[in-house]
Amino acid sequence: MDFKSSDTVPGPRTEDHLPHTAQAAVKIVIVGGFGVGKTTMVGSVSEIKPLTTEETMTQAGVGVDDDYGSDSKTATTVAMDFGRISITDQLVLYLFGTPGQERFWFLWNGLFEGALGAVVLVDTRRLEVSFDVMGRLEECGVPFVVAVNTFPDGPRYPIPELRTALDLSEEIPILECDARRRASSKEVLMTLMRFLHSLAMTGQLT
Amino acid sequence: MTPPQRKRRSPREEPSPQPQPAPQEGGAGNDATDGTQGKDGKPSNPERLFVIGEVDGDRAELDLVTLIVARAEPKPSTSPEQAAVLRLCAAPLSVAELSAYLSLPFSVITVLLTEMLTAELVQARAPVVRQALPDRSILEAVMHGLQKL
Numbered sequence: 594m595d596f597k598s599s600d601t602v603p604g605p606r607t608e609d610h611l612p613h614t615a616q617a618a619v620k621i622v623i624v625g626g627f628g629v630g631k632t633t634m635v636g637s638v639s640e641i642k643p644l645t646t647e648e649t650m651t652q653a654g655v656g657v658d659d660d661y662g663s664d665s666k667t668a669t670t671v672a673m674d675f676g677r678i679s680i681t682d683q684l685v686l687y688l689f690g691t692p693g694q695e696r697f698w699f700l701w702n703g704l705f706e707g708a709l710g711a712v713v714l715v716d717t718r719r720l721e722v723s724f725d726v727m728g729r730l731e732e733c734g735v736p737f738v739v740a741v742n743t744f745p746d747g748p749r750y751p752i753p754e755l756r757t758a759l760d761l762s763e764e765i766p767i768l769e770c771d772a773r774r775r776a777s778s779k780e781v782l783m784t785l786m787r788f789l790h791s792l793a794m795t796g797q798l799t
Numbered sequence: 800m801t802p803p804q805r806k807r808r809s810p811r812e813e814p815s816p817q818p819q820p821a822p823q824e825g826g827a828g829n830d831a832t833d834g835t836q837g838k839d840g841k842p843s844n845p846e847r848l849f850v851i852g853e854v855d856g857d858r859a860e861l862d863l864v865t866l867i868v869a870r871a872e873p874k875p876s877t878s879p880e881q882a883a884v885l886r887l888c889a890a891p892l893s894v895a896e897l898s899a900y901l902s903l904p905f906s907v908i909t910v911l912l913t914e915m916l917t918a919e920l921v922q923a924r925a926p927v928v929r930q931a932l933p934d935r936s937i938l939e940a941v942m943h944g945l946q947k948l
Binding site for chain 1: 803804806808863864886890892898902925935940945
């Protein structure tokens with residue numbers, strides 16, 4: 594059993610404690626492929642050092658699973674890094690960075706459904722890894738914005754060209770960002786919030 | 800240079816719920832690791848074992864961002880896992896943070912918390928979900944909070 598003794602379990606630092614008045618939390622999901630900068634973005638705006646939560650999938654957990662290898666003890670662990678921003682004394686915002694591969698999403702039932710919205714973080718060197726994510730978000734009705742994390746060695750495409758390539762309508766914001774910079778990550782989140790607000794204003798937010 | 804073109808999927812195509820064996824993704828990211836095979840193919844950690852509570856059947860409706868607050872001090876009879884939760888939740892803490900600090904998967908934490916909610920050891924403060932937004936005030940509060948960053 595790898596559970597640590599309760600006396601030695603590390604908890605939040607005193608300064609990281611939420612106030613007792615904290616009543617509710619909201620979440621925003623940052624999705625993208627491996628190495629695209631999800632955790633970097635979470636870390637650049639989070640008030641706590643990003644933490645990691647895991648979900649484990651075993652055969653027992655998914656029912657019939659014929660094609661899942663021959664070793665009956667095989668378990669897949671999916672990790673998700675997250676951070677936190679206190680909005681008010683009552684309201685807390687959590688940011689979850691989650692892998693883009695569709696095969697892991699069922700582990701996180703409810704993650705997207707309850708989210709305010711999502712940021713699809715894309716890397717122009719591997720644009721296609723974000724295609725499935727966007728399809729899934731559209732199907733789930735989760736509003737999203739697209740943030741292009743600019744890497745020095747990545748190709749630069751004009752936004753209209755990206756919009757065409759990603760087959761996104763005019764109202765969906767697409768912007769470039771540098772996930773390492775707090776101001777830039779904050780602007781991405783603000784862009785998402787302004788987008789959500791405009792949807793709410795026009796009654797399009799379900 | 801032209802970016803690769805996204806092709807929309809046919810409407811309502813159901814994603815396959817079947818997970819594929821975790822591929823070895825080179826380099827960055829540890830999103831997927833195989834529980835029994837190390838990176839170089841050698842066996843790594845043994846399968847993890849978890850305490851399962853006495854709750855049988857339904858789990859409480861818990862979200863990753865449901866805030867949990869302790870309602871009691873740990874007693875000598877409290878199990879180590881429950882005592883750890885009670886200590887961590889002296890101030891409100893999300894289920895995700897509990898999962899992270901206790902190194903327990905989300906699904907295991909929900910079992911533990913269901914038991915503790917039933918025993919009224921902890922209180923759960925439900926998240927605000929998008930569907931239940933009463934008005935724009937939450938969105939505006941978040942925008943305002945982000946501005947201050």
